[in-house]
Amino acid sequence: MALTSAGSTALMRVVGISKTFGGTRALDDVSIDFHGGEVHALLGENGAGKSTLMKIIAGVYTADEGELIGSRSGDLDVAMVFQELSVVPELSVRENMEMGGYDGRSIFLRHGALEAGIRSALDEAGLGGLDLDMPVESLPLAQRQLLEIARGVYADAKVLILDEPTATLSDNEIERVHAVVRNLVAKGHGIVYITHRLGEVFTLADRITIMRSGRVVASDVTTEFEMNQVVTMMLGHEHTAAAAQPIEGLPPLAERRLITVSNLTAPHQFTDVSFAVQPGEVLTVFGQIGSGADQVIRALAGLTHPSSGEVRIDGKPVRLGSRPASQADGIAYVSADRTIEGVFLDYSVAGNISSGALGRVSIRTFLSGRREKQLAEKYASMVAFDPTRVGVPVGSLSGGNQQKIAIARALATSPKVLVLNEPTRGVDVGARAEIYKVIRALAHQNVAVIVYSSDIVELRELGDRVITMFRGGIVADRPTSTVDDAQLLSEILHGATS
Numbered sequence: 001m002a003l004t005s006a007g008s009t010a011l012m013r014v015v016g017i018s019k020t021f022g023g024t025r026a027l028d029d030v031s032i033d034f035h036g037g038e039v040h041a042l043l044g045e046n047g048a049g050k051s052t053l054m055k056i057i058a059g060v061y062t063a064d065e066g067e068l069i070g071s072r073s074g075d076l077d078v079a080m081v082f083q084e085l086s087v088v089p090e091l092s093v094r095e096n097m098e099m100g101g102y103d104g105r106s107i108f109l110r111h112g113a114l115e116a117g118i119r120s121a122l123d124e125a126g127l128g129g130l131d132l133d134m135p136v137e138s139l140p141l142a143q144r145q146l147l148e149i150a151r152g153v154y155a156d157a158k159v160l161i162l163d164e165p166t167a168t169l170s171d172n173e174i175e176r177v178h179a180v181v182r183n184l185v186a187k188g189h190g191i192v193y194i195t196h197r198l199g200e201v202f203t204l205a206d207r208i209t210i211m212r213s214g215r216v217v218a219s220d221v222t223t224e225f226e227m228n229q230v231v232t233m234m235l236g237h238e239h240t241a242a243a244a245q246p247i248e249g250l251p252p253l254a255e256r257r258l259i260t261v262s263n264l265t266a267p268h269q270f271t272d273v274s275f276a277v278q279p280g281e282v283l284t285v286f287g288q289i290g291s292g293a294d295q296v297i298r299a300l301a302g303l304t305h306p307s308s309g310e311v312r313i314d315g316k317p318v319r320l321g322s323r324p325a326s327q328a329d330g331i332a333y334v335s336a337d338r339t340i341e342g343v344f345l346d347y348s349v350a351g352n353i354s355s356g357a358l359g360r361v362s363i364r365t366f367l368s369g370r371r372e373k374q375l376a377e378k379y380a381s382m383v384a385f386d387p388t389r390v391g392v393p394v395g396s397l398s399g400g401n402q403q404k405i406a407i408a409r410a411l412a413t414s415p416k417v418l419v420l421n422e423p424t425r426g427v428d429v430g431a432r433a434e435i436y437k438v439i440r441a442l443a444h445q446n447v448a449v450i451v452y453s454s455d456i457v458e459l460r461e462l463g464d465r466v467i468t469m470f471r472g473g474i475v476a477d478r479p480t481s482t483v484d485d486a487q488l489l490s491e492i493l494h495g496a497t498s
Contacts, residue, residue, distance in 0.1 A: 010033040010034060010035050010069075011034055011035060011036045011070070011077070011158050011159050011190045012033075012034045012057075012068065012069070012070055012077075012078065012158075012159050012190065013031075013032075013033050013034070013068070013069040014030055014031055014032045014033075014034075014053065014057070014066070014068060015031050015066055015067050015068070015069060016029050016030070016031055016065060016066035016067070017029070017030045017031070017053065017056060017063045017065065017066035017067075017068075018030070018063065018064050018065040018066055019052055019056065019061060019063055019064050020064055025214055026049055026052040026214050027049045027052055027053060027056075027063075027214045027215075028213075028214045028215045029065075029066070029215070030049065030053060030066070030211070030214070030215065030216055031066075031216065032209050032216060032219060034159055034190045034192055035190055035207075036158065036188045036189060036190045037185055037186070037188050037189075037190070038185060038190060038191070038206035038207055039181060039182075039185055039191045039193050039204055039205045039206050039207070040190065040191065040192050040193065040205065040206070040207045040208075040209065041193045041194075041195065041201045041204075041205035041207070041208045041209070041222070042192055042193065042194050042209050042211070043194075043195075043198075043201065043208060043209070043210050043211070043230065043234060044210060044211035044212055044234055044428075045212070045234055045235070045428040045429055045430040045431070047213075047398075048211040048212050048213065048214070048234070048428075049211050049213070049214040049215070050194055050211055052214075053211075054080065054161055054163070054192075054194075056068070057078055057080075057161070058078065058080050058161075077156065077157050077158040077159060078157055078158075078159045078160075078161065079151070079152025079153075079155050079157035079159075079160050079161070080152075080160075080161045080163065081145070081148040081149055081152060081160065081161065081162045081163065081165060082148075082163045082164075085144055085145065085148055086148065087136050087144055087147055087148060087151075088136065089135065089136050089137035090135060090136075090137060091135070091136060092132065092133050092134060092135055092136070093122075093130055093131065093132050093133070093134055093136060093139075093147065094115075094118060094132040094133060096136055096147060096151065097118045097121065097122070097132075097147075097150065097151055097154055098114070098118070099151075115132070117154060118132065118154060119132075121150045121151070121153040121154035122147075122150045124150070124153050124180075124183065124184065124187070125146045125147070125149045125150035125153055125180050125184075126146055126176060126179065126180040126183070127143060127146050127147065127150055130143075140173075141169065141173070142169050142173035142176055142177065145165055145166075145169065145173075145177060146176070146177065146180055149162070149165075149177075149180060149184075153184070153189075157189075158188075158189060158190060159189070159190040159191075159192065160184065160189060160190070160191055160192070161192040161194070162181070162191060162192065162193050162194065163194045164194060164195055164196065164426060165177055165193075165195075166178075166195065166197065166200065167195075167196075167197075167425055167426045169289075173289075174200065178200070178203075178204055181193070181204065182204075185206075193205060196424075196426065196427060196428050196429065196432070197455060197457070198227060198230060198231070198429070198457055199455065199456055199457045201222070201230075202222060202225075202227065205222050206221065206222060207219070207220070207221050207222060208220065208221075208222050208225055208230065210230060210233045210234055212233065212234060212235075212236055213236075217233050218233050227457075231429055234428075234429050234430070235429060235430055235433070258277060258278060258279045258313060258314060258416060258417065258448045259276065259277045259311065259312070259313050259416075259417050259448050259450075260275075260276045260311070260312050261273060261274055261275050261276070261296075261300070261309070261310075261311050262274050262309055262310050262311075262312075263308065263309040263310075264296065264299060264306050264308075264309035264310070264311065265306055265307055265308045265309050266295060266299060266304055266305070266306045266307055267307055268472075269292050269295040269304065269472060270292030270293075270295055270296050270299075270469070270472040270473070271292075271472045271473055272309075272473065273292075273296055273309070273469075273473070273474055274309075274474075275467060275474070275477055277417070277448040277449075277450055278448060279416075279443075279446035279447065279448050280443050280444065280446050280447075280448075281443060281448060281449070281464050281465065282439060282440065282443050282449045282451065282462055282463050282464050282465075283448075283449065283450050283451070283463065283464065283465045283466075283467065284451045284452075284453055284458075284459045284462060284463030284465070284466045284467070284480065285297060285450065285451065285452045285453075285466075285467045285469065286452075286453065286454070286456070286459055286466055286467065286468050286469070286488060286492055287452075287454070287468060287469035287470065287492045288454065288492055288493070289454065291469045291470055291471065291472070291492060292469055292471070292472040292473070293452055293467075293469040294336075294421060294452050296452075296469070297419055297420075297421050297450065297452040298421070299320065300318075300326065300331055300333075300417075300419050300450065301323060301326055301331060301333035301419050302319075302320060302321060302322045302323040302324070302325060302326035302327070302331070302333075303323055303333075304321075305320065305321035306320055306321070313329060313330050313331070313416055313417060314416070316329070318330075318331065327356070327413055327415075330415055330416035330417055331415060331416070331417045331418075331419055332356075332410035332411065332413050332415035332417070332418050332419065333410060333419045333420075333421070334403075334406050334407055334410050334418070334419070334420045334421065334423060335406070335421055336421040336422035336425055336452075338399075338402050338403055338406050339402075342402070342403070342406035342409075343394045343402055343405055343406050343409070344394065345393070345394055345395035345402075346393060346394075346395060347393065347394060348390065348391050348392060348393055348394070349376060349380060349385070349389060349390040349391070349392060349393075349394055349397075349405055350372050350373055350375075350376035350390040350391060351372070352394050352405050352406075352408075352409050353375060353376040353379050353380065353390070353405065353408045353409050353412050354367075354372045354375050354376060354412065355409060356409050356410065356412055356413050357375065357412040357413050357414075360375055360412070361375050373390060375412060376390040376408075377390055379408040379409075379411050379412050380404075380405075380408055382408065382411060382438070382441075383404040383405070383407050383408045383411070383435075383438045384404065384434050384437070384438060385401060385404045385405065385408065398431065399426050399427050399428075399431070400427045400428060400430070400431025400432070400434070400435070401431070403423065403424065403427055403431070403435060404431075404434070404435065404438070407420075407423070407435070407438060407439075411442070415447065416447065416448065417447070417448045417449075417450065418439075418442060418447050418448070418449045418450070419449075419450045419451075420439070420449070420450070420451045420452070421452050422452065422453055422454065422455075423435060423439070423451060423453070423458075424436075424455075424458060432458075432461070436461055436462050439451070439462060440462075451463065456485055456488060456489065459480060459488070460480065460485075463480045464479065464480060465477065465478065465479055465480060466478070466479075466480045466483065466488065468488060468491035468492050469492065470491060470492055470493075470494070470495035471495060473495075475491040475492070475495055476491055
């Protein structure tokens, strides 16, 4: 496949870039052209070299070899929008914009000219009419993400690099970001789009470049790729969906009934939700944020208090509205936000895994280091994490490995039911595949697994059954293999069934 575009002038060219850290070759002769008027998706697993390349473009690192060629005399005119937002919540919209767009000349501009420039940039980013004096902390997450983009526009950037801009957004918020991206492309900007959500790549990107082990392995227009082909190129080997890998030796479904949810209701969140999950089964719950799907998951974990209905495990009622009680009754939970609710970044792997099962690693009231290490090694192995590394701090691990530790921490409680909320958010394709295998292996051990995900590709990869939700109610419940993507999306967007 061709490595460069033809027929137009590149806004930015990466030519023969190489970078070595110690004895590790992070980038090896990377050449990519980025053009105006197109969305260029940059794909690859964590460690593929994407972040190093972006930091070289941003001036954080200096390349050992090669050069960057911009649109005007070496001026790259680049703005970067990272997944971890850099806006200052305590400052106003105006103050954040002025910080992002300051170029050394702004002090000589009149207030009116500054405000006009800010409003023009906000309008391009879909934030026209926003109160400039309101604190950014009062904005919803999607508008903060768009504010980051607006700052790049205000700085007169010709190329905007968006790093996982939709990782934590709902479907409606994602479409809003996509609309802004399309608007910027229509005005001639070049967009470099980094994401682990491959589904949005094929709906948004004009061109795809795939990196692996510090090299470009393919680059061409999006129409030349298929989903499975992209995954194979990213991984370097063929990939089989976890849900397509059979689990043998399970008794018929009718003979296995573990968790039943009956008429569960929480005002203004969800109403009359009922379903059952068998041991050995992975049930996925699909819906937009605000549909009630994510809140049902949190209710099972004891984090939302239903007003009526019941949950039973093996016929015994689960105490709802209390996280410790639901855990004691057999439900383990893995949060969508691993850095806030999932893991302790400053603790070791061993300390994280044992934190939910202190009774198993203590002698009377004293923590046993030996027991903690043994427990950690056991569950680290179960989630395909190197057990010799249980002493390292979790904050030093990749996102995929942090998520594995969050799952291991849940497993250490010996659950009957494992509930996962967006289990692979912000995790690359390779780590996702490993996490899916872990989840399927748990189902093989007769754990009932319930997953909320807003990623339709993940539903296909993981779920035996899928429940769709719209405005707090269940639309449909059936085997994943019996329904197509268009119908699933119709159900969560409009509540419509065929």
